[in-house]
Amino acid sequence: MTHPAPRTEPAAPFTARHIGTSSAEQQQMLELLGYPDLDALMADAMPGAILHETAPDLPEAVGEAQVLAELRAMAAKNTVRTAMIGQGYYGVHTPAVIARNVLENPSWYTAYTPYQPEISQGRLEALLNFQTMVCDLTGLDIAGASMLDEATAVAEAMLLARRAVKGQADVFYVDADTFTQTKAVLATRAAAVGIELREVDPAAPPETLADAFGVLLSYPGASGRVLDRATVAHWERITSERGAQLVVAADLLALTLLEAPGSWGADIVAGTTQRFGVPMGFGGPHAGYLSVRTGLQRQLPGRLVGVSKDADGQVAYRLALQTREQHIRRQKATSNICTAQVLLAVMASMYAVYHGPDGLAQIARHAHTQARTLATRLRQAGAAVVHEQFFDTVCLHLPGQAGALHEAALAENVAVHVADENYVTLSCDETTTDEHLDRVLAAYTRLTGGAGGADPAEQRRWGLPEDQLRTTDYLTHPVFHRHRSETAMMRYLRHLAGKDYALDRGMIPLGSCTMKLNAATEMAAITWPELANIHPYAPAGDVTGYLELVDSLQTWLARLTGYAAVSVQPNAGSQGELAGLLAIRRYHEARGEQDRTVCVVPASAHGTNAASAVLAGLDVAIVATAENGDVDLADLRRVLAEHEGRIAAIMVTYPSTHGVYETGITELCELVHAAGGQVYIDGANLNALVGWSGPGDFGGDVSHLNLHKTFCIPHGGGGPGVGPVAVAEHLVPYLPGHPLDPARGPAEGAVSAAPYGSPSILPISWAYLRLMGTAGLRAATAAAVLSANYLARRLGDAYPVLYRGRNGLVAHECILDVRELTARTGITVDDVAKRLIDYGFHAPTMSFPVAGTLMVEPTESEDLAELDRFVEAMLAIHAEAQQVADGTWPADDNPLVNAPHTAAHAIGQWSHPYSREVAVHPVPAVVADKYWPPVRRVDGAYGDRNLMCSCPPVSAFAAE
Structure with a gap:
């Protein structure tokens, strides 16, 4: 066996790994544009008045091994304790099959927002699972495809409630037993738009709500308390009488044991899915959720996945009701949120798929049982346990000693939550063991001496309110039952990923969104x-x-x-x-x-x-x-x-x-x-x-x-x-x-x-x-500008570049005008976008900021071969459009208006005036590594007219 000769030159610096075009390729591109080097290009493109006088002062770039070593050193300075702090953040066991096949999988993490549904069916299905999970657990009809976190989800719920209530009411009642961070975000958002917040004890509700548009209840509360049915029924009655909205901030895991808020009158439910397998991560990211009753769906902020059909009548998923979105409604938008937490929502939904309803209930019962055990043992040691009815959080009254218990617990390597100088809460979760309870008890008895213990025979009955125990079914869809084995789960995740187009397949040349390399070294630390x-x-x-x-x-x-x-x-x-x-x-x-x-x-x-x-x-x-x-x-x-x-x-x-x-x-x-x-x-x-x-x-x-x-x-x-x-x-x-x-x-x-x-x-x-340092960052910026101008030059004759700056140059992206082509051939920007799928590309940004155009941003990560492949595809599509104009193909039956073409379509009955090869192998480069879209063109209007935003029944797929 022979071995290659050892390398005498140092390994390529990371900058060369990140930037796709080599020096030789850049020189070739510069020659086309008429520039000797990148500095000359940038000097002509950028106004001199905005250039840095001196380069930014960043540390000198180092290699990948050194970066990982520095990150390890910083991470080692953190102390990982048993966290019983709770307050919306809990320990979890992330199933390894989800961590490996979603969180660490570039097929999932390098994908873009599913604006092109034909090449996003995998993540759209995962998000539909998420919406179904949230709807089932909250007992409401419609749920979005995730929010940014719990506090912002509740703030959006407040604003939604205000929009839903006609009139001049500007008061929003807030449960005093709400997480501190949620109240803080509510205060920020309310003050900006003239909403008055009034805190209220939910156990002592007023008789009427004369001037309110909504009420927020926490279920369970920050102190752990769970409200009984009579209390929530009173709140439901007075909100209904006022015409106000009842908003509930609910723990989804608790809802496997507690009755769904929708069953007792909630209009809107919000919260987080963090404890569905997503680590705390010092605060995020986690997928918030927001669900609403029927009638509020058009007011729902953020993404909403719906069920529609494709050109063959097959079930297909898409983003529904997109006319609600900010880029269309602008100052009339109901929210400024233009994204979601898709990767985390996928993890949370797959956690539910992996465990199913029985598994989730078992995890919830474990957390609840551990909390009950902790309450009993602390009570026996003399502690004043505040609430008898709780899910996973025990509240202790320790006059003047809350801080002392916090310090005592730290000595036992446990962190607890100090609500104020007199109250401490301790939260249990799926990771809580008996040893953890022993350590809490040791901290308490060392602080107090354990005196004044109660007679075990006189123990209170800790637990959930009898009249609030769950009676409604949830997660009944087969998707939450059929993937129990590791093999089945792995294959399901691979099946979904295989339907999608992400950066691991090829370039995503989206203007305004910068789909660039996310190197593996950069990603490494997030799971430590x-x-x-x-x-x-x-x-x-x-x-x-x-x-x-x-x-x-x-x-x-x-x-x-x-x-x-x-x-x-x-x-x-x-x-x-x-x-x-x-x-x-x-x-x-x-x-x-x-x-x-x-x-x-x-x-x-x-x-x-x-x-x-x-x-x-x-x-x-x-x-x-x-x-x-x-x-x-x-x-x-x-x-x-x-x-x-x-x-x-x-x-x-x-x-x-x-x-x-x-x-x-x-x-x-x-x-x-x-x-x-x-x-x-x-x-x-x-x-x-x-x-x-x-x-x-x-x-x-x-x-x-x-x-x-x-x-x-x-x-x-x-x-x-x-x-x-x-x-x-x-x-x-x-x-x-x-x-x-x-x-x-x-x-x-x-x-x-x-x-x-x-x-x-x-x-x-x-x-x-x-990894990049100042020099590397400058090189990346220049490479991005070079690539954009290269595409503008190569494609400008076929697709006029709508706007150019100094010296006829663009910045990092360019807008290709398709309107003249449409006027001449009838081929629209949508047809071009969908036909690009047949050529193995994700479409550029369509009709933003100008209708009938494509905004193209190649980024610095793509090499010249990929840029040229894109040019070849765009020019070939232009030629195809000309064949429509020439009458070679009918206006209503040609490769562009029928795009994209699926494998099932290609091998089925064929009556089109163009060949199957033209349909699916339009250029030789496609043959070697063909991406097959799972569905044909999706009918968006049908999906909006027949809105369905949870998992369709299995019978819907019978025709496939």
Whole structure:
């Protein structure tokens, strides 16, 4: 056996692994564009006024082994204890088959939001399982495809309740026994839109609700208490009499034993699915949930998966009621949420599939039994157990000694929750063992001496209210019963993944969304126990490694963007937008300028901009787009003058949503500042700036960043995302705070449930920056700009590039205009998008920001061969469209209008005027590695007319 000669040169640096195009390929591309090097290209593309004077100061790049060693060292500084803190976060056993085949599988984590349903049937089915699970457990009719976390889900439920109630009521009653973080986010969101919150003891309800639009009950409460049927029935009666909405924050695991809120009158139920197999991760990410009664489905924020049919009449899934979404409704949107927590929702749904209803109930009974045992033993030792009726959480009354018990428990390696100086709660979960209970008892008896024990014969009956025990069935669909063995579960997950198109198959050239490489090294740390098994409210001394990681990442992001400080608390780009606008509002209010309530938004902006402004309590004023695609500065002057003295901010994306480095950006900033406003620069397109320019350096006051775009956190099929907010020095005091921040102490302004949002995935971006360094980041940005301009040049003759910037160049993306082709041939942008599937590609972004166009963003991760493969496909589709125009193929029967073609269609009866080979093997490159879509073109209108948002019966598939 011969061995290759040893390498004498060092291994390729990570930058060369991340950037798809080699130096030789880049030179070939540059020659086509007429540039000697990348520096010359960037100098011509970017306005000189926005370039960094000096490169951002990041640590020098190191190799993959060194990065993992540094992450290990930080993780080792964390202390993993038995967490009995509860408060919405619990220990879990993630089934290994789910961890390996979903969380660690690029087929799942590199997928995009399922806007193209034909190539997203796997994750859509998984999300339909999620919706069915939530509907069954909550007892309501419709559930969304996940929310960002529990606190934001409850806040969205509050806003939904207000929309549902006609009239002028602006009071929302809040159960005093609600999680602290939920009350904090409610306070932030309510204050911005003029809602008055009133805390109330749910066990002492008022007789009427004269001025309320809704009520929130917690089930169970933060203290562990479970309300009995008579109490909740009273709340249901008085909300119904008022015409108000009854909102319930419910623990899904508890609902396997407790009666579904929908059965006793709830209109809306919200919460988290964290304890369905998703580790605590210092706070996230986790999939929140939101379910509603029939009649509220069109008010439901976020994603909603529905059942429809394809061109052959077969069952097919799609995102339903998409006209509700922000990019269409803008300032009339009901929510600014434009994403979900798909990867975590898939994990949670598969946890239910894996365990089934009996398994989930067994896990719930274990947690409940352990809590009852703990209550009994503590009572025998003399403890004052506050509630007799609870699920998994025991509340102790310890006058003046709550902190002392906390310290005693830490000595036993157990963390408990100190509600205040007099009360402690202890929560049990599926990981709680008898040894853990022994340690709690040891801590208590060491503190108190165990004196005053009760007679065991006089023990109270701890448990759940008899009249609230579950009687309704749940998870009856076969999907929750047929995958019990490891083999069956593995094959089911593989079956679903095989239906989808993700980055592990090929390029996803989506403009505005930056589908780039998520390297395996960057992903490695998220499952380490020292990071995964940390409670978000663990003592500060236990999380020094996490805090070090967060602080260094925030510092690097601030340097890259030219801002003074960054907060990673917002757990989605939409929440980063909201946090930034709320900071601006608070800044104006602190200066006595409460009248500054107008937010200027360009007509071309992403829809969440306008929606976020409304949710921040601002009025939206639209500024026009100039003929060249830039913000119309003349119209901006008109808008600023029209609202003189009232301008709070402008929200502008840079580079623009049209994929151009606008030359007037510095003048725009100066105009808004002169009008007394702040400049919010949306960071969605930061991938075209990193290392070369920062929004804080050319006039921005605040930006949000998309770590799931520019900084390599995967999209996960539509989440998780992280949307840190970065601000200039004068806005630092107004960054989001949190009442339970273990390091910085309590503060106002929370926008997410956890102090640091979704920290368990921050190691991904940390590793990316550490691997790349400033030079690598600059190279990545330039490579992305080069690839976009290469495609623009290669495709521009067939598909005119709608907008170009300086010297005829684009930024990191370009808009291809299909409208002339449509007018000449009848082939629409939808036809082009669906035909690309037959060529083995995910379509670019369709009809945003301009109808009838495709926005293409190749990213720096793709090599020249993949770029050329895309060019070949697009030019071939253009030629096919010409054959329709020439009459070779009929307008209603050709490869484009019939696309995509499934295997079943290809081998079935064939009567089309083109061959099967043209249908499924249009170019030779497809033959070797064919992706077969599982369904033909999905009928979206049918799905909306016949709305079904839970698992269809097995009989629906009989024809397949």
